[in-house]
Amino acid sequence: MGVTKEQVESSLTSKLKPLHLEVIDTSGGCGASFVIEIVSEQFEGKRLLERHRIVNAALEEEMKQIHALSIKKALTPEQWKQQQEAEKSKSDA
Amino acid sequence: MARFLSSNALLKAIATLPAARSNRNVIGSFYQNGLRYSTVPSDPDTHDDFRPTNKVQDSAAVSFKDVVEQDVKENPVMIYMKGVPDFPQCGFSSLAVRVLKHYNIPLSARNILEDPELKSAVKAFSHWPTFPQIFIKGEFIGGSDIILNMHQNGELKEKLKDISGSPKPE
Numbered sequence: 001m002g003v004t005k006e007q008v009e010s011s012l013t014s015k016l017k018p019l020h021l022e023v024i025d026t027s028g029g030c031g032a033s034f035v036i037e038i039v040s041e042q043f044e045g046k047r048l049l050e051r052h053r054i055v056n057a058a059l060e061e062e063m064k065q066i067h068a069l070s071i072k073k074a075l076t077p078e079q080w081k082q083q084q085e086a087e088k089s090k091s092d093a
Numbered sequence: 094m095a096r097f098l099s100s101n102a103l104l105k106a107i108a109t110l111p112a113a114r115s116n117r118n119v120i121g122s123f124y125q126n127g128l129r130y131s132t133v134p135s136d137p138d139t140h141d142d143f144r145p146t147n148k149v150q151d152s153a154a155v156s157f158k159d160v161v162e163q164d165v166k167e168n169p170v171m172i173y174m175k176g177v178p179d180f181p182q183c184g185f186s187s188l189a190v191r192v193l194k195h196y197n198i199p200l201s202a203r204n205i206l207e208d209p210e211l212k213s214a215v216k217a218f219s220h221w222p223t224f225p226q227i228f229i230k231g232e233f234i235g236g237s238d239i240i241l242n243m244h245q246n247g248e249l250k251e252k253l254k255d256i257s258g259s260p261k262p263e
Binding site: 048049052053056063067068069070071072 | 185220221222223233234235236237238239242243
């Protein structure tokens with residue numbers, strides 16, 4: 001039995017206290033493949049590799065059944081704000 | 094069919110681009126020793142004399158951890174992937190190879206689908222759960238998301254700038 005999107009979300013929410021979290025099940029329902037966007041203060045001062053490690057560690061149990069985990073974004077709240085603003089100004093232009 | 098694919102992939106197990114690297118033979122022979130044969134040993138029509146033996150595999154007991162250590166030390170850009178660079182068997186591995194091929198660098202690869210023990214050794218070595226895994230100059234870089242990100246923000250170019258396409262004089 002695979003992992004549900006809700007399980008992934010609840011593990012990440014309880015462990016990383018994300019400001020923004022988006023989990024997309026890309027497995028077509030079997031629960032083996034997810035795409036994640038996450039914004040957390042715990043990423044502060046950490047480079048991308050370490051941020052991915054934090055996410056992987058938070059999902060240690062789930063990873064046993066997940067084949068593909070793509071972390072599209074792992075941002076600090078500050079970076080997230082900047083990106084939101086950049087996108088906004090792009091769409092305004 | 095499966096055997097054909099398997100041995101064909103073995104030949105390409107380490108695909109160094111461009112070719113000439115001194116450690117090629119070492120790795121090549123190692124892989125031959127690691128070959129799994131599909132002969133059924135309990136076949137009543139066979140005699141013990143014809144039973145497959147693989148002395149080297151038994152005696153050498155090569156530690157896969159050592160293999161990984163040597164790989165990342167000797168190959169400036171090393172990728173552990175599903176499939177081979179010219180025929181990736183997973184979208185993420187394919188993406189990572191495509192990114193790396195943008196740069197004029199020698200790319201060394203191993204197919205972890207060929208060997209479950211190698212696969213677990215690499216995971217244990219990097220403490221990273223998924224594939225592909227990319228190492229540059231002995232340093233663990235990450236998977237496909239990270240390599241793509243570094244390609245986009247210019248970090249990868251910086252990392253690879255002193256690795257040239259031609260083999261370095263020893």
